[in-house]
Amino acid sequence: MNTKSRKAFMALVQGLRSINAKFGFDPITATLTFSLGLGDISHPEFTLAEIFTSLEKADRPCIVAFDEFQQITKYPEDNIEALLRSHIQHLSNVHFIFAGSERHLVTEMFLSSARPFYNSTSMMELHPISTEEYIPFVCKWFRAYERDIHEKDVLRIYGLFVSIR
Known part of the structure; x- marks a missing residue:
């Protein structure tokens, strides 16, 4: 691993205290699996900063996909959309995919001028x-x-x- 990649990897490992890594076994394909998930998040603003700072420092562009993105509207915190948007808008090395099955909620999030993600994406419907x-x-x-x-x-x-x- 070259020095830049190693530094980015070490920053990622050290910075992501809220990430849980899990190894498993898929009995259908008979292969090992690896997944990352969020652990106990007591301060989401710090967790987001850790994640996005690590991704921004990577030596290659990163893609982050949010599945069922509309679920963030159900978080108890009132400002979670604005908090997430404040981190995302400054990233140049990270690209995002926002997916959701509740079309009316996702549409409102991105097309309502009163919402933080207003006009921040290109919409695409997948059939x-x-x-x-x-x-x-x-x-x-x-x-x-x-x-x-x-x-x-x-x-x-x-x-x-x-x-x-």
Whole structure:
């Protein structure tokens, strides 16, 4: 690891006191897993500063994806959107993806002039993958791991999560 990468890595390790790392095992793919999660956060403003400072110092651009981003509106703190926006707006080495399934909440967060994230992003709606593409994809990967699944079962599971049009 070159010196710049090592310094960034060490800063990340030392600075992220609120991060929990977990190793596990995925029985479906028979592979080891690694995940990062937030631990006990008693002072979110310091945790955000630690995370974003570490990412900004990385020797390569970073991408942070927030899934179900609208959930921050349910946090008990009144200013969490403004706090997050105040950190994000100054970063040049970090790019963000904000995803959410509650379209009306996400839309309001980014299109209401009274909200901190107003006009700070480009909006893009992702539509479900068609069954014509999805079913062969799933079956291929099941075969790759020497597992069997019938197309009708993939379709049934797909239908549980996606309204078929």
